[in-house]
Amino acid sequence: MGVGISILVGTMTGTAEMVAQEVQQALETAGHQATIQVMDNLDARAFHGGGTFLICISTYGAGDVPDNAQALVNSLETEKPNLSSVTYGVIALGDRTYKDTYCQGGIRFDKMLAELGAKRAGEILMHDASSGTLPEELAAQWVVPWVAHLAPSSETA
Numbered sequence: 001m002g003v004g005i006s007i008l009v010g011t012m013t014g015t016a017e018m019v020a021q022e023v024q025q026a027l028e029t030a031g032h033q034a035t036i037q038v039m040d041n042l043d044a045r046a047f048h049g050g051g052t053f054l055i056c057i058s059t060y061g062a063g064d065v066p067d068n069a070q071a072l073v074n075s076l077e078t079e080k081p082n083l084s085s086v087t088y089g090v091i092a093l094g095d096r097t098y099k100d101t102y103c104q105g106g107i108r109f110d111k112m113l114a115e116l117g118a119k120r121a122g123e124i125l126m127h128d129a130s131s132g133t134l135p136e137e138l139a140a141q142w143v144v145p146w147v148a149h150l151a152p153s154s155e156t157a
C-alpha cells in the first residue's frame with residue numbers, strides 16, 4: 001500500500017527543490033504518491049486538513065529559513081493552527097562551515113511544527129554541503145525507509 005506525501009520546499013538557490021524532485025521520484029518508484037510545492041505564497045492553510053508532509057528546506061543568514069519560507073513561517077507563528085492531524089519529516093540542507101547555525105532552517109521549522117502539535121516521523125535528515133556528498137542522493141536513499149516510520153493510517157488505497 002502506498003503513502004501520499006506533500007513535499008514543501010524552502011529554497012534560495014534551488015538545491016532543496018532538486019532534492020525534492022529526486023525524493024518524489026524515489027517515493028513514486030517505491031509505490032507511494034508525492035506532490036511538490038515550493039513554499040512561495042503558502043500560508044498556514046497549506047496544512048489545513050492534515051496529512052503527511054515532508055519539509056525540504058535550506059538555511060541562510062544567521063540560521064534563518066530561506067526567503068520563500070518566511071511568509072509561511074510568519075503565518076504559522078501568527079495563526080498558531082492546531083496541527084495535531086499533521087505528520088511530517090524534515091530534510092534540512094546546510095553547511096557545517098556555519099558551525100552554530102548548521103541546518104537551523106530545518107531545525108527551526110521542526111520546532112515550530114512540533115509546538116503546533118504536529119508529529120514528526122523519524123529523525124531529521126541533515127545534509128552538509130561541505131561534506132562532498134550529494135544531497136539528492138542522500139535524500140533519495142533516506143526517504144523510502146523514512147516512510148516506514150509513518151502510521152498505517154497514512155496509507156492510500
Ligand SMILES: Cc1cc2nc3c(=O)[nH]c(=O)nc-3n(C[C@H](O)[C@H](O)[C@H](O)COP(=O)(O)O)c2cc1C
Binds near residue numbers: 098
Ligand atoms: C549566504 C549563505 C548563507 C548560508 N547560511 C547557512 C547557515 O547559517 N547554516 C547552514 O547550515 N547553511 C548555510 N548555508 C548553506 C546552504 O543552506 C546550503 O548550501 C544549501 O544546500 C542551499 O540550498 P538551497 O539552494 O536550496 O537554498 C548558507 C549558504 C549561503 C550561500
